[in-house]
Amino acid sequence: MRDIANNIGTVQAVAPAVLSATNTSDALDLKGFQSACLVINTGAIAGSGDFTAKLQESDTTTSGDFTDVVSEHLIGELPATLEADSVVKQGYIGHKRYLRVVTTKNSGTSIAASAVLIKGHADVRPVE
Structure with missing residues (x-):
């Protein structure tokens, strides 16, 4: 009953890296899952970096x-500017098969960041 590991899928959206330009992830396939949650993990920000993130479908x-996911298909909001050394999340309840993450550099030098998409409500369990 308490097992979450066999009930979710995970996929790396953005590999841990120092981003110094806008980054767009590959398409992330939701086939076999009915929900998703984006988790962004940040580290140091250099040169007053101002970066934002969003989901597209x-x-x-x-x-x-x-296209950008409409607010009605999102649970929670990502911050207007990603903060250093933080973890943020945003849920997706839309109906498209593919998602991608866009991390936009608005100004500054760089940010250390990564992103993982957690896929939930699997059609078949246990999830391998």
């Missing part, structure tokens, strides 16, 4: 088909 993996 699509029915295909074609880059031009992705």
